[in-house]
Amino acid sequence: MSEPHIETNEELDNENARPVDRAAPTGSRQAEAAGTPSADVRDGDVLLEVDDVTLRFGGVVALDQVSFALRKGEIFGLIGPNGAGKTTCFNAMTGVYRPTSGGIRFMGQSIVGKKKHEITRGGIARTFQNVRLFPEMTALENVMVGADAHHKTSVISALFRLPRFWQEERSGRARSMELLRFVGIANRAGEVSRNLSYGEQRRLEIARALATNPTLLCLDEPAAGFNPAEKEDLLALIRKIRDTGVTVLLIEHDMRLVMGVTDRIVVLEFGKKIAEGTPAEVRDNPKVIAAYLGVPADAA
Amino acid sequence: MTEVAVTSEKPPAPKKQASRGGGGVRGWFGRQPVWVRAVVVLAATAAAFLLPYVGDVPVIGPQIVTNGVDWTSALFNMSYYVLLALGLNVVVGYAGLLDLGYVGFFAVGAYGTALLTSPDSILYSHTGWAWLAAAPFALALTMLAGLILGWPTLRLRGDYLAIVTLGFAEIIRIVATSTDTLRGDRGFTSIPHPPGSYSDGSPIFGVRDATPYFWLGLVVIILVILGVRNLDRSRVGRSWLAIREDEEAAEVMGVRTTKYKLWAFAIGAFIGGLGGVMFAGEQSFINSQTFVLQFSILVLAGVVMGGSGNIAGAILGGALISYIPDRLRGISFGGTDLYEYRFALFGIVIIVIMILRPQGLIPSRRRAMELKDREKEVAPSE
Numbered sequence: 001m002s003e004p005h006i007e008t009n010e011e012l013d014n015e016n017a018r019p020v021d022r023a024a025p026t027g028s029r030q031a032e033a034a035g036t037p038s039a040d041v042r043d044g045d046v047l048l049e050v051d052d053v054t055l056r057f058g059g060v061v062a063l064d065q066v067s068f069a070l071r072k073g074e075i076f077g078l079i080g081p082n083g084a085g086k087t088t089c090f091n092a093m094t095g096v097y098r099p100t101s102g103g104i105r106f107m108g109q110s111i112v113g114k115k116k117h118e119i120t121r122g123g124i125a126r127t128f129q130n131v132r133l134f135p136e137m138t139a140l141e142n143v144m145v146g147a148d149a150h151h152k153t154s155v156i157s158a159l160f161r162l163p164r165f166w167q168e169e170r171s172g173r174a175r176s177m178e179l180l181r182f183v184g185i186a187n188r189a190g191e192v193s194r195n196l197s198y199g200e201q202r203r204l205e206i207a208r209a210l211a212t213n214p215t216l217l218c219l220d221e222p223a224a225g226f227n228p229a230e231k232e233d234l235l236a237l238i239r240k241i242r243d244t245g246v247t248v249l250l251i252e253h254d255m256r257l258v259m260g261v262t263d264r265i266v267v268l269e270f271g272k273k274i275a276e277g278t279p280a281e282v283r284d285n286p287k288v289i290a291a292y293l294g295v296p297a298d299a300a
Numbered sequence: 301m302t303e304v305a306v307t308s309e310k311p312p313a314p315k316k317q318a319s320r321g322g323g324g325v326r327g328w329f330g331r332q333p334v335w336v337r338a339v340v341v342l343a344a345t346a347a348a349f350l351l352p353y354v355g356d357v358p359v360i361g362p363q364i365v366t367n368g369v370d371w372t373s374a375l376f377n378m379s380y381y382v383l384l385a386l387g388l389n390v391v392v393g394y395a396g397l398l399d400l401g402y403v404g405f406f407a408v409g410a411y412g413t414a415l416l417t418s419p420d421s422i423l424y425s426h427t428g429w430a431w432l433a434a435a436p437f438a439l440a441l442t443m444l445a446g447l448i449l450g451w452p453t454l455r456l457r458g459d460y461l462a463i464v465t466l467g468f469a470e471i472i473r474i475v476a477t478s479t480d481t482l483r484g485d486r487g488f489t490s491i492p493h494p495p496g497s498y499s500d501g502s503p504i505f506g507v508r509d510a511t512p513y514f515w516l517g518l519v520v521i522i523l524v525i526l527g528v529r530n531l532d533r534s535r536v537g538r539s540w541l542a543i544r545e546d547e548e549a550a551e552v553m554g555v556r557t558t559k560y561k562l563w564a565f566a567i568g569a570f571i572g573g574l575g576g577v578m579f580a581g582e583q584s585f586i587n588s589q590t591f592v593l594q595f596s597i598l599v600l601a602g603v604v605m606g607g608s609g610n611i612a613g614a615i616l617g618g619a620l621i622s623y624i625p626d627r628l629r630g631i632s633f634g635g636t637d638l639y640e641y642r643f644a645l646f647g648i649v650i651i652v653i654m655i656l657r658p659q660g661l662i663p664s665r666r667r668a669m670e671l672k673d674r675e676k677e678v679a680p681s682e
Contacts, residue, residue, distance in 0.1 A: 094552060120554035134545035137538070145542045148535045149554025155563050158534035159527055165534060172535075212554050 047072045047247050053102035062088040064271040075248045077262035084268040086251045094126045095119040121149050125214035127205040129221045135194035139204050142193050143176035146211030179207040199230055218249040223257050235261045352511045368630025372510035378622040379517025380575040384599045385618025386524050387571025393609035395564035396544025398462040400596055401469030405569040407591035408445045409576025412438030414488035414586055431492045431581045439573045446569025450562045476588040487587025491580045513582045605653050607660025616661055
């Protein structure tokens with residue numbers, strides 16, 4: 001109890017050596033994912049496993065043997081100072097980068113080497129750190145692109161307006177409108193997305209990602225550039241998304257924001273995992289404090 | 301009495317405007333109820349079918365008609381240029397794939413027809429194929445050519461793609477010039493005309509009057525417009541736009557970018573091939589000199605000038621790139637035919653349009669809003 005549960009990188013090297021009971025204070029769910037080697041978790045509880053992932057760009061090691069697991073229905077934070085490898089990790093998970101070594105499993109299936117659109121249709125949706133909408137399409141059209149991910153309308157049925165086209169177009173439109181309402185920008189549906197305000201664009205990006213019907217929604221610094229009030233609204237939205245049954249992975253470097261909403265957090269620094277645990281645990285971890293304040297780890 | 305006359309004349313006025321297009325008219329058109337729009341579209345279509353007789357209209361008629369070129373032939377030329385512009389608009393305007401070798405598909409369509417039908421072809425045996433029978437095969441061939449160009453260039457964008465497509469068109473032209481089977485400059489003769497004859501036995505599609513070819517072209521254009529419009533307003537069109545706007549984001553949102561880029565190439569090629577098949581059927585003769593690079597550039601200029609990513613713009617642009625040079629023919633200026641200066645004049649026209657209306661003559665709805673938005677942004681600082 002006096003020693004907060006933290007997994008250090010040394011421990012990861014020998015996963016079986018980690019005492020399971022160290023996680024006990026945070027509850028049994030915690031123990032499963034944190035204390036047990038993630039590769040051995042066979043529960044239906046685990047949604048996504050990042051297993052010993054290393055990613056090198058030439059000589060630069062962007063991710064160094066990173067392992068963690070996300071559980072269904074939680075809001076999971078991936079934090080770290082700038083350049084820690086958060087977005088790289090994210091990109092590896094969504095198929096933008098292929099890990100140099102290690103495995104990533106989503107609902108028990110490896111997604112390494114899968115195409116980006118396959119991963120999306122498999123149930124992982126994401127937003128981008130710097131908003132990447134389709135600027136000349138309307139807000140509604142943007143969301144409909146996401147909704148199209150699960151549509152089966154072929155070029156032929158679109159060309160000849162076959163029944164499937166009408167049916168999917170109608171349901172896709174209705175669902176997209178509903179999502180715009182969900183994120184609170186339904187009144188802007190017909191507006192070209194470049195004309196939306198920054199905050200609206202961020203919300204639109206979330207709606208577009210939700211339209212792909214994800215099991216896991218990955219948000220890459222969704223609060224960047226937000227003022228405190230907007231951040232509060234966003235946190236409420238993230239909770240609302242979680243309450244619909246979607247697991248949320250949140251990347252942030254604003255500690256305060258993450259602390260308020262996440263169930264569990266992994267902290268990266270220089271591509272290595274330096275801590276994992278509940279927000280309270282992570283906050284008190286000397287390594288995390290050192291990483292954020294720049295104090296050498298052994299001095300802390 | 302005079303009042304009656306005025307009111308009866310009123311309705312046609314906006315119709316004329318609509319067929320000419322323009323920003324304000326476009327907005328007006330969008331706000332009208334369905335039946336008004338239907339009437340306008342029908343009227344525009346009817347007007348298009350009556351174009352061969354425009355020379356008979358007093359005062360205005362003679363100004364419109366081309367003097368140096370047979371008017372109906374000029375109209376037919378316009379029809380296949382419009383077709384090409386519509387096809388290129390799918391590739392460049394919708395999917396954002398800069399294709400500088402679009403003439404290649406036009407050539408494949410024409411050569412496909414010639415190979416199957418012309419007595420000069422090695423495939424010819426005694427009777428030869430009818431034009432209509434050859435058309436589907438020629439079109440299948442162009443779609444295949446589209447895929448052959450599309451497949452290796454999937455990873456390329458912008459300038460790099462443009463260079464490869466440029467090379468593609470040149471390859472086709474050079475192969476046509478130097479391969480014995482494709483007969484180079486000698487070309488293919490006696491390519492059959494489209495089928496059909498009048499009650500007196502004379503063929504509808506003859507050599508003297510190009511009017512039926514123009515009408516055939518119009519019918520094909522209308523079908524292509526309907527098809528492209530259906531695709532644009534569907535998942536397919538959204539996928540194309542998404543790819544154009546941000547390819548990676550599109551893929552991350554579940555768009556099969558490979559599939560839709562290949563479809564864009566194939567559909568663009570198909571429409572270009574249609575132009576080629578019609579061209580071969582009307583001209584009855586093609587050789588490798590027909591399919592020069594300028595052709596591709598001209599059609600691209602038409603698409604950009606008319607308003608990229610927009611069907612009405614492509615139609616207007618395609619029609620203009622064909623009409624302007626034909627209209628210049630036969631007008632002499634300082635002893636030379638203005639036709640000789642067509643590319644210079646054309647260049648000037650394009651530069652002027654691009655300065656005054658960078659979004660094209662009939663901008664796409666989205667482009668127009670984007671530019672309006674920029675104006676708003678500029679306004680407060682002034």
